[in-house]
Amino acid sequence: MFSMTTIMLVSNGSGLFPTEAYEEETMHEHNRFNILRVDSSVRREQSITRKLGDEVVQRLMRDHPEARLTLRDLADPVDFIDADWVAANLTDPAERDESQHLALAESDRLVAELDAADAIVLTTPVYNFSVPAALKAWIDMICRARLSFHYTAKGPQGMLRDRPAYLVMASGGMPFGSPVDFVSGYLRHIFAFIGIQDVRMVQAERTGGGVTASERAARAMIDAWLPRAAVATTARYPAQEIAS
Numbered sequence: 001m002f003s004m005t006t007i008m009l010v011s012n013g014s015g016l017f018p019t020e021a022y023e024e025e026t027m028h029e030h031n032r033f034n035i036l037r038v039d040s041s042v043r044r045e046q047s048i049t050r051k052l053g054d055e056v057v058q059r060l061m062r063d064h065p066e067a068r069l070t071l072r073d074l075a076d077p078v079d080f081i082d083a084d085w086v087a088a089n090l091t092d093p094a095e096r097d098e099s100q101h102l103a104l105a106e107s108d109r110l111v112a113e114l115d116a117a118d119a120i121v122l123t124t125p126v127y128n129f130s131v132p133a134a135l136k137a138w139i140d141m142i143c144r145a146r147l148s149f150h151y152t153a154k155g156p157q158g159m160l161r162d163r164p165a166y167l168v169m170a171s172g173g174m175p176f177g178s179p180v181d182f183v184s185g186y187l188r189h190i191f192a193f194i195g196i197q198d199v200r201m202v203q204a205e206r207t208g209g210g211v212t213a214s215e216r217a218a219r220a221m222i223d224a225w226l227p228r229a230a231v232a233t234t235a236r237y238p239a240q241e242i243a244s
Contacts, residue, residue, distance in 0.1 A: 036117035049123035158195025
């Protein structure tokens, strides 16, 4: 049994909004559909990827009304790995001392969040042809030998089960799939590296030339993955977890 802080979310058709927080004690909830949302834009307001991410999450929760949503906002960044982290990670788990377990605690928690998810929604802008530094820090934390991948005679093999991963991206001027797109292929590879092959792209490209057209194209991709359906203008969803 463990204690966690949860929050009620309300959808008004254009976003998910917190209404009340409370403490809840719970045991394992293996039969509940779990959604992990990871946002990496530094902008909490006026972020195209966060807005598109809202739409993906709303449709997932429409299809799974009893789902538990875990929110990981990298605007509150995770730690960067350092020499102590690397040394702890290279040490056999049975031989780690207390300080090494502590050094890996955040990484353990992030991998557990990922492993528990039945669907993942990762939102990211393109910064200078690549991913935000905070997202790279998260990637370094979840790519863990012996935990999310392991080495075999044929090379590294992912250890996480496959599940849908919605990759929501926006670029100011870079065309996705172009020779200077160092984001979409990289993130698809990272997911495959840890065992997740079912990556579903949602891309709003060249938003600097017109956000409306870019968002319309991205929403068409959302429609392809999660077809539209009549949804009430205001719907209350079950308790959700805010990761910290």
